[in-house]
Amino acid sequence: DPGEEKVVVLQRGVCFFSEKVEQAQLAGYDAVIIANHHIGSGDGANPDGSLCGSQGHEFTPTIAGACTGHRAFHLIFGQTPTYAGDPLQDDPEVGALGADVRAAAQFDGWGYVRLLDRRTMEEIDAYAIDEALVDDFAQGYGDLSVHEVAVDPRKRGLAYLSYYSGGLRVIRYGKQGIEEVGHYIDDDGNNFWGVEVHRLRGRGRLSGKTLVLASDRDSGLWIFRYTGH
Structure with missing residues (x-):
């Protein structure tokens, strides 16, 4: 609709994240969402787990980007999330229109080193x-x-x-x-x-x-x- 930003949703895999963002930028989109794939979600064990990968090449980003889990990849397009079978068979069709989305940046730290008990896998401590x-x-x-x-x-x-x-x-x-x-x-x-x-x-x-x-x-x-x- 007029006045709304155009957002393209892409799935993780094949090429670097920077390439995905740059191609979305060159195609005229205002923002890009990169969703995790089946394997990245542990085939459903971690449906909301996301990963923003390493930069593959230098370029000047001019659009916003966000990363989501595989569950959101389906929900945006009104689909029931699935994690079994051929992942290419249940993807939304190329060009399909999804729901309106809103995203905001929230800083919660760069990252941590976590120490786990190898017997129970419970966290003992974290360091940053x-x-x-x-x-x-x-x-x-x-x-x-x-x-x-x-x-x-x-x-x-x-x-x-x-x-x-x-x-x-x-x-x-x-x-x-x-x-x-x-x-x-x-x-x-x-x-x-x-x-x-x-x-x-x-x-x-x-x-x-x-x-x-x-x-x-x-x-x-x-x-x-x-x-x-």
Whole structure:
């Protein structure tokens, strides 16, 4: 209808999320919704679970975007959600008109590291850097979340986190919860993507020592040695 925004609904899969958003933008839509697929919903075990994937390429977004679970993908078009059979057979038809939708951004933190009891799968504790929980850091300060966790094979209960713009973080974990025991952020900032633990071999001075290898998306490989206890 005149005066209403045009919103296109796409389903997760095949190409990067950034490509979906850019194509919607080029097609003249005012906003895009990307819905989770069957597999992403655990075939119905998590019908409202959503995922906004990684950016595949650089472009300038000019439209709004939102991610939803697979259940909403069907409800928007007046369908009963299903999760069995061929997922391509129960998708809404291309070009079908759905219900009016309204979405609003609500900042609830960048992300968390969660510690679970492996026997009961109950949560013991959760960890996040302080800045990741503050509205003022929601935009303009890089990604304040964790990409990878590397567990120290020699020091039980010690792990290293590649925290994107939050730098490299070291935590201790156990029955009592999670505690940060070390961190590193360069004066010019970091963008740590990957982290691995490497034990040196040979007969040199550092033989047997544990090194932490962290890959920075902007500056390459960084090598650390944790000196705490």
